[in-house]
Amino acid sequence: MEHIHKDVILHRFPQFEQPLLEEILKHSTIREVEEGDEVLRTGQYIRSTVLLLSGLLKVYREDDEGNEFLMYYLEPGSACALSMMCTARNEQSQIMAKAVDASEVILIPSHLSEQWLAKYKSWHNFVIASYRQRFEELLQTLDSIAFKGLDERLLFYLKRHVKVSGKEIRLSHQQIADELNSSREVISRLLKKLEQTGAITLHRNYIEVHNLDKV
């Protein structure tokens, strides 16, 4: 059992040092989550750092009225930077993470991930790099909300989705509307326009992407 995990972890996180790998195997737990499961919840007390081994997570923000919007996707080999931050301050999570596909996550007790920062250079680099990458993605999201109309935001959203899970977007218009914090009718209309330009083809429950760049 253990050696399987070790190979898998090594495959996803090739930059980790041997001793670090050993510690991860020894002290962390691996949790399998199903499509739609919530990995982190707003208001939840985080006591683990989350690494993604396989599958796909979406990280999003939710307000009091249940509105949401997508921050970014997490792919295998990356960490939820937020979980590290809140962890360290023993704060409540301000974000939600949900499994888009069935996924495997590694849960590392916070006090260890904190210790490892000083102990393992590869861990330290990994954490710093994660912060940076998420920060940049967050900035991109921010840009698109602040400066762009909904039509461009939709394009941005579709492109990002294609990047993480291919040209068949298996989402209803309602789901897309939720992630952009908009409404189904509006998204339907915009998608229709995109179809008319030939960039996509609409089907029931999925969208076929041809070319989003020439729009």
Add this chain to the structure above:
Amino acid sequence: MEHIHKDVILHRFPQFEQPLLEEILKHSTIREVEEGDEVLRTGQYIRSTVLLLSGLLKVYREDDEGNEFLMYYLEPGSACALSMMCTARNEQSQIMAKAVDASEVILIPSHLSEQWLAKYKSWHNFVIASYRQRFEELLQTLDSIAFKGLDERLLFYLKRHVKVSGKEIRLSHQQIADELNSSREVISRLLKKLEQTGAITLHRNYIEVHNLDKV
């Protein structure tokens, strides 16, 4: 000269170890900037980590058409987290930082601030803490843009401004509109409404804040 700086730095950054302080004194330069000066520019090649010694900086995003919006303010004793990130990857800056008041900044060559991460625990903690704090502030900004109407965003903006520079907000409506990526007329109208509730009093070139919480 040097001992003055040392005291000042120690005062603003009391958590730094002695040897770290020595290195900062030895290798970094202190730059005095005037109100309105740009400390970082979009597209500029960053080769220094920026620490703020005195004054006040605003950090904001700018798009191709010159629209801007405020990300957060930097107060003395804090660092521009972004400058650290971009630095490390030798990337171009995606943000702007401008002095709101006359300020003194410490510029630390990137290769050193990178080295110090491993060398000085207090530096390492400082950097991690900076990332976390900025991330959280950015999330707040994101929330207010994504979920709130302009009226609430204006309130949020005014509150934040009061926190960093007091109840006399010395800005024209135009400046506020710019930082919220809106237009002067709209801001004028909303401010007028706020005045009618008694929360603020409008003057030429400055706003007197009474109580923003009861609105």
Add this chain to the structure above:
DNA sequence: CTCCCTCTGTGACAACAGTCACTGTGCTCC
């Protein structure tokens, strides 16, 4: 004091996005 420039106030209008109401359409389960 007067000229001039910037800041502020206001009405009219336009554009985008959200909401409502309703229709159509394809899939699934009896």
Add this chain to the structure above:
DNA sequence: GGAGCACAGTGACTGTTGTCACAGAGGGAG
């Protein structure tokens, strides 16, 4: 095959924000 249901399309309307045009108000320079 038909009933029921979730998904998708569409027109009409509303509200918020942005834009335009213009008018007043305050303050500084000469």
